[in-house]
Amino acid sequence: MTNIEIISKIKDLNGFVNKYKKLLSIKEDIELRSSTQPGDTSIVCDCNNKKWILIYFPDDPIFLLIHELGHLHLAMITKCVYFAKQPNSNINRGIFQFVNTIVDAIVNYKISRFDKIYPFFINYIETVFNATKGGINIVNMPFPLSHYIDYYLELKFYFKKSELESLKPKIERFLKDYENQLILNRILDGKKLSLIKDSLEKLSEYLDSAESSTFIYCITKILKIIKMWSNGLINKNIKNIFQK
Numbered sequence: 001m002t003n004i005e006i007i008s009k010i011k012d013l014n015g016f017v018n019k020y021k022k023l024l025s026i027k028e029d030i031e032l033r034s035s036t037q038p039g040d041t042s043i044v045c046d047c048n049n050k051k052w053i054l055i056y057f058p059d060d061p062i063f064l065l066i067h068e069l070g071h072l073h074l075a076m077i078t079k080c081v082y083f084a085k086q087p088n089s090n091i092n093r094g095i096f097q098f099v100n101t102i103v104d105a106i107v108n109y110k111i112s113r114f115d116k117i118y119p120f121f122i123n124y125i126e127t128v129f130n131a132t133k134g135g136i137n138i139v140n141m142p143f144p145l146s147h148y149i150d151y152y153l154e155l156k157f158y159f160k161k162s163e164l165e166s167l168k169p170k171i172e173r174f175l176k177d178y179e180n181q182l183i184l185n186r187i188l189d190g191k192k193l194s195l196i197k198d199s200l201e202k203l204s205e206y207l208d209s210a211e212s213s214t215f216i217y218c219i220t221k222i223l224k225i226i227k228m229w230s231n232g233l234i235n236k237n238i239k240n241i242f243q244k
């Protein structure tokens, strides 16, 4: 795509953004900007100008664009802006990566409850399945376990019955393949894996909640089960990320 093509596609997308902003009851001002990098889609607060900048690469799945709006939706329903806003103080990179991916999973749950968004969610998961047809390779991922957590929640708890049945073989194959990779690469053992799964089952029971403290509690608990950092470091970082 040329730069001009990107700009004109972004202009077309303004109407799309406004439509989904309305659906998700988002009142904030949002400026849409294009990115030239695939996978660069993100939302950042331009707090001085009281607006948000939504950066989108036009070839990324459209679900990723709606996902960024979903951060503002989650911030609105929980009255906690830190589900959308990046922390500015010194945060442990690994802890933030895990917090961020679990928040992403919560965002995706909330937005995929909307009938108009659910088909985009299915489409996004199909692109994940297609991209990993030849097998999952986690070797070059900085924190592969964080993405596993994200996929586990999304694949297990977000689909309606019909998709859950039709996609069941793909879901099972994907998770099993991912788990084997995590164990083979010594990122965890079977015991820790089952503890993590238990904590994700627990979180799944609270996905309909609108309480920020419930989500922050679940996230903290998962981090402590992963045991990559001391509990003190986890508590301190959680406090800084959510300003609580």
Ligand SMILES: [Zn+2]
Binding pocket: 067, 068, 071, 104, 107
């Ligand atoms: Zn996100």
